[in-house]
Amino acid sequence: MNIQALQSLLDGILMGGVYALAALGLSLIFGVLKITNFAHGAMMTVGMYVVYALASGMGISPYLALPAAMVLMFLMGFLIQRFPIHYIEKAPAHNQLLLTLGVAYILENTLLLVFTPNYQTLTVSGFDKALRVGGLTFAPAKLIAFCVVIVVTGCVYFLLYRTHTGNSIRASAQNDTGARLMGINVRNIRAAAFGIGAVCTGIAGGLLTPIMSIYPTLGESFQLKCFVIAVLGGMGNLWGALISGLIIGVIESLSGYYLGGSWSDMLIYGVFILILFVRPTGLFGKVNRREN
Amino acid sequence: MLKITDLHVDIGNLKIIQGISMEVRGGEMVSLMGANGAGKTTLMRAISGLGHITGGRVTFLDQDITHATSEQIVEAGLIQIPEGRQLFPLMTVRENLEIGAHTKRARARMKENLDYVYTLFPELKEMNAQAAGNLSGGQQQMVAIGRGIMADPKLLILDEPSIGLSPIMTQKVLQAVIDIHIRGVSVLIAEQNIRDVLKIAHRAYVLEQGVIRISGSAREMLTNSEIKRMYLGL
Secondary structure, eight states, rough: OOOOHHHHHHHHHHHHHHHHHHHHHHHHHHHHHHHOOTTHHHHHHHHHHHHHHHHHHHOOOOOHHHHHHHHHHHHHHHHHHHHTTGGGGSSOHHHHHHHHHHHHHHHHHHHHHHHOOSSSSSOOOTTTSSSETEEEOOHHHHHHHHHHHHHHHHHHHHHHOOOHHHHHHHHHHHHHHHHTTTTTOOOHHHHHHHHHHHHHHHHHHHHTTTTTTTTTTTTTHHHHHHHHHHHHTOOHHHHHHHHHHHHHHHHHHHHHHHHOOOHHHHHHHHHHHHHHHOOOOOOSSOOOOOOO | OOEEEEEEEEETEEEEEEEEEEEEOOOEEEEEEEEEEESHHHHHHHTTTSEEEEEEEEEEETEEEETOOHHHHHHHHHEEEEOOOOOOSSSHHHHHHHHHHHHHHHTTHHHHHHHHHHHHHTHHHTTTTTTTGGHHHHHHHHHHHHHHHHTTTEEEEETTTTTEEEEHHHHHHHHHHHHHHHOOOOEEEEOOOOHHHHHHSEEEEEEEETEEEEEHHHHHHHHOOOEEEEEEEO
């Protein structure tokens, strides 16, 4: 493997981490609510614009804007679940698809209204210099993004597996009746889970703001990517989502290097379909997992 | 303690519970009997806030809980150990127990109640780190009862706690229920081992097609000719 290929591999891992965080949110939402959130990409774009607006409007570093973005994303996710989505939880899957897709369009069009369809670029001072180690270059924004992803993912895991709220979220996902009979307010817990999912995708978006030019419909391409990653990891399986995110990031980047950028999407979906042929529940999905 | 007056509960368009009045007094153990499909589970779920109540009234400790949410009902101290256990299969035994102590009231007494669960079922201590879904039916029932204790009940509702269990395990479960009752918790229990449960209960109600057919003291029930014929096979 030559140095450029190694560089692609590294870039793939760094970007894959960001995808993984967004997909983690999608997988978490599915795990708890059994709903595929088709507004996930749009929520990611909201995260991008929140960071963009805070950073360019107040002149602060985009990374300092992240905590505020987290709070906003949580509130937005909580409210989206609590009001529209709560009412279609028992509806057929196609209705859930339509509703979350509708939410996506509302979010996108709000962004269009406020920020216009123009591309926006956030320049961060000092980021023009790349870090060089050996023959490899590390773009600072990607490096920081990956580190933040690790920290945020760690926090999400801590929250889910080490706190009472997290236990309540997992309990509600595994047995709704059991959770209710223990006095858990399942309604709020579901909304909180959606909020956490929104934070994951919003932060992933915010981390991309210094890396790419943003526009209101940018999230659409990430929507599909998140979905592929989450399904590959086994819907609802959080570790699976993380590993699949890295895999997809690497496939994307290496196929771009060896075959050219236009091939990367084709390869991603090709690999996705192949894996589903062999393992319909995804790479890390348990076969016929029943939760009763 | 628990007082139900002319309760009506629907599932979809079906009127399952059609005007039931019954009560559980403080310190009592009351048995709810009836064939499959008589409406026992529907009634119990409705008491815990998981049913569509269309008429009547439920009060618990003089507080109207007819339309209270399940959280409010649990917080008040009315805890149900449901049919089919309803554990959290991917979580460990310890996590299942800890989730039991969800309400503020229960969390304050968590240590005490956990100690009691381990005295009642010492084997649970060794299974602490295992996923609840991997346990046998009997072990799962112990976790379910333990989780109920963790919620710090004043009134405990048990829906078919021994279903699918071996005779030895059934005795163990009933023994645990007696022990919990002796500690001052009132009990409402639906149990298929009628003879066993009538020996330990104070009173019993027989549910048939959504109404109370027979009610009386457990001792009367054991000698009631209709009960003998229909439920005791004599």
